[in-house]
Amino acid sequence: DNVLTQSPGTLSLSLGERASLSCRASQSVSSSYLAWYRQKPGQPPRLLIYGTSNRATGVADRISGSGSGTEFTLTINGLEPEDFAVYYCQQSKSSPYTFGQGTKVEMK
Amino acid sequence: QVQLHQSGPGLVKPSETLSLNCNVSGDSVRNYYWNWIRQPPGQRLEWIGYTVYGGSDNYNPSFKSRVSISVDTSKNQFSLKLSSVTAADTAVYYCARSPTVLLRHFDFWGQGTLVTVSS
Numbered sequence: 211d212n213v214l215t216q217s218p219g220t221l222s223l224s225l226g227e228r229a230s231l232s233c234r235a236s237q238s239v240s241s242s243y244l245a246w247y248r249q250k251p252g253q254p255p256r257l258l259i260y261g262t263s264n265r266a267t268g269v270a271d272r273i274s275g276s277g278s279g280t281e282f283t284l285t286i287n288g289l290e291p292e293d294f295a296v297y298y299c300q301q302s303k304s305s306p307y308t309f310g311q312g313t314k315v316e317m318k
Numbered sequence: 319q320v321q322l323h324q325s326g327p328g329l330v331k332p333s334e335t336l337s338l339n340c341n342v343s344g345d346s347v348r349n350y351y352w353n354w355i356r357q358p359p360g361q362r363l364e365w366i367g368y369t370v371y372g373g374s375d376n377y378n379p380s381f382k383s384r385v386s387i388s389v390d391t392s393k394n395q396f397s398l399k400l401s402s403v404t405a406a407d408t409a410v411y412y413c414a415r416s417p418t419v420l421l422r423h424f425d426f427w428g429q430g431t432l433v434t435v436s437s
Contacts, residue, residue, distance in 0.1 A: 245423035254412050254427035255363065266425065298363060302422030306378040309363040 212237045214310035222318040229286040231313045233299035243303035246284045250295045320344040322428040336400040340413030351416035352396040356409040
């Protein structure tokens with residue numbers, strides 16, 4: 211399986227700051243097959259980014275994705291209250307599709 | 319707007335079969351790829367598998383021969399069956415859509431169902 215490792219585990223930031231989340235894959239992932247999700251307590255994950263850098267419908271342009279190969283990054287500029295949540299990366303280059311263990315963005 | 323609504327029991331006995339349904343509104347189950355994903359308490363999300371109308375299913379080998387996902391066009395829904403469950407199968411189960419075979423992310427999700435395996 212392609213294991214995805216996210217870092218850091220927890221990010222403590224203030225409103226308005228910039229968040230940078232990392233996702234490292236154990237095997238190369240084509241840029242078409244890397245996605246990011248946000249999950250809040252008691253809710254299903256919400257798709258933010260697909261194909262490494264494409265924003266899903268309705269996602270603010272202060273959220274962006276980048277990367278290639280085995281290293282990918284989700285960046286959130288100007289943190290707003292709704293951004294404090296857990297974020298997961300996911301690959302669908304190879305089956306079984308896998309998720310990272312998550313990064314929690316919490317308010318400092 | 320596509321909406322997915324899950325139904326099924328929240329408690330299943332060990333060794334029995336877990337069965338969940340996902341009703342799709344706003345589009346036809348004849349289109350797209352339909353997935354089940356679960357999240358055990360305190361663990362990462364785990365993809366179980368997908369089905370596609372008129373095509374081949376694809377399952378996570380971790381579930382071996384225990385899993386079956388199928389589409390019911392008459393009800394516009396798809397279903398998950400997971401047999402021989404144990405306590406390790408306790409999780410929140412989600413249904414989700416993938417747009418195409420080449421766009422395999424999950425763009426619409428059900429609300430989630432907590433399934434507890436216990437006698």
